[in-house]
Amino acid sequence: FSVKVRSFSTSAVRPLSKLVKPPIQVYGLEGRYATALYSAASKEKKLDQVEKEMNRVSTLLKDPKLSFIVTNPHIKRALKQKTVGDILAKEKFSPLTVNFVNLLAENGRLRQTTDV
DSSP states (O other), X not given: OOOOOOOOOOSOOOOGGGSOOOSSOOOHHHHHHXXXXXXXXXXXXXXXXXXXXXXXXXXXXXXHHHHHHHHOTTSOHHHHHHHHHHHXXXXXXXXXXXXXHXXXXXXXXXXXXXXX
16 A cells, blocks of 8 residues: 655746736737737836837738738738748847737737737
C-alpha cells in the first residue's frame, strides 16, 4: 500500500500589482485581442503610440485595394500576411504593433482589426 502525494507548483505567481487591467471590460474575440494589446502596450509604456498606430492601421485597411485583399476569403492567408507585413514595414510601425497585426493575420483575424 503506497500513498501518492501531489506537490504544488513552486513557480512564482505574478503579484496582482503586475497584472494590467484594462480601463473597461471588453468581451468576445475582439475583446480578448484588445485586452492583450492593451496589456502589452501598457507594460512597455507605449499606449499612446500603439493607439495612434492602430488608428493608422484601421485607416490603411479602409483602402479599397487592401480591404479587398483582407476581406476576400479566396485569397490565401500567406498572401494576406505578406501584403500587410510589407505595408507595416513601409509605414515603420513599432514592433509591438507589427507583431500584433501579424498575429491577427496568422490567425485569420484581419477582418476584425477595426473592431479591436
